[in-house]
Amino acid sequence: MSRVAYVNGRFVRKAEAVVHIEDRGYQFADAVYEVWALFDGKLGDPDGHFARLERSLAELQITMPMSRQALTVVLKETVRRNHIREGLAYLQISRGVATRDHAFPPKGTPPAVVITVSRVDRDAAESRARKGVAVITTPENRWGRCDIKTVGLLPNALAKQKAREVGAVEAWFVDDLGLVTEGTSSNAWIVDGDGNLRTRDTNANILRGVTRLSLLDVARKAGFNVEERPFTSDEALSAREAFITGAGTLVLPVVLIDGKTVGSGQPGPVAARLRALYIEHAKATAV
Ligand code: PDD
Numbered sequence: 001m002s003r004v005a006y007v008n009g010r011f012v013r014k015a016e017a018v019v020h021i022e023d024r025g026y027q028f029a030d031a032v033y034e035v036w037a038l039f040d041g042k043l044g045d046p047d048g049h050f051a052r053l054e055r056s057l058a059e060l061q062i063t064m065p066m067s068r069q070a071l072t073v074v075l076k077e078t079v080r081r082n083h084i085r086e087g088l089a090y091l092q093i094s095r096g097v098a099t100r101d102h103a104f105p106p107k108g109t110p111p112a113v114v115i116t117v118s119r120v121d122r123d124a125a126e127s128r129a130r131k132g133v134a135v136i137t138t139p140e141n142r143w144g145r146c147d148i149k150t151v152g153l154l155p156n157a158l159a160k161q162k163a164r165e166v167g168a169v170e171a172w173f174v175d176d177l178g179l180v181t182e183g184t185s186s187n188a189w190i191v192d193g194d195g196n197l198r199t200r201d202t203n204a205n206i207l208r209g210v211t212r213l214s215l216l217d218v219a220r221k222a223g224f225n226v227e228e229r230p231f232t233s234d235e236a237l238s239a240r241e242a243f244i245t246g247a248g249t250l251v252l253p254v255v256l257i258d259g260k261t262v263g264s265g266q267p268g269p270v271a272a273r274l275r276a277l278y279i280e281h282a283k284a285t286a287v
Pocket of ligand 1: 182183185186210211212245246
């Protein structure tokens with residue numbers, strides 16, 4: 001159990017950690033977040049997550065509450081105080097606390113910062129990756145700025161719940177053209193019939209996954225042909241392999257889509273290799 005949270009400059013017992021009822025994150029989802037995978041107590045893919053955090057904040061005109069260096073210190077101290085080696089670090093930054101008004105609060109209102117950490121059972125995660133997981137598809141119904149990592153995740157939460165109810169771990173959003181955009185908390189990939197790795201391009205309305213970006217590079221260096229090109233759910237079903245990426249899942253094979261098998265119905269060699277390569281990369285670059 002994690003026991004300590006960081007809230008606005010203080011480390012507090014998680015059970016007693018509170019935010020103000022007029023926090024704009026609470027009232028308007030006016031907040032951004034980041035999630036780092038933790039490897040041996042270190043933050044995986046640090047630069048990618050900090051770069052995206054700064055971009056999300058800039059897009060919403062929320063000030064970065066402290067430097068990357070200071071934030072790294074606070075994140076790592078939260079991890080240390082919780083004695084967690086393998087897990088996830090969660091950071092949320094809202095526009096701050098102000099009397100409820102849709103328009104921005106007065107200049108100088110400080111952003112509110114919360115950090116929590118949680119443990120991940122890597123053995124259980126590896127055994128899940130060896131079996132593969134099921135996903136469902138669901139119509140895309142999110143706003144037009146999914147590139148900003150905001151806490152406005154109600155469509156994602158509803159779609160994830162729909163997946164859970166049928167024993168799937170993820171739901172893939174499918175847009176009006178029938179193309180898969182991404183999962184509720186992961187990016188979607190296939191290995192097509194020609195052996196090409198394919199994932200949606202970032203001109204589409206998706207989150208620019210940090211795992212996705214690193215894996216594009218890792219896969220190219222390993223000699224794979226990688227294309228940022230959309231696919232339909234039927235193409236995913238007739239693909240050799242499918243998988244998802246994210247800080248929570250790393251690289252996780254998908255063996256069922258809407259109850260129908262992908263490829264052989266077993267996790268394939270490409271996803272297994274990419275999972276190993278990504279974990280190696282994340283451990284090597286963790287801080
Ligand atoms: N989710 N797409 C969406 C909608 C996401 O929420 C996430 C991450 C990703 C993958 O991004 P990354 O590789 O940077 O983790 C894609 C996090 C893990 C979450 O919400 O918990």
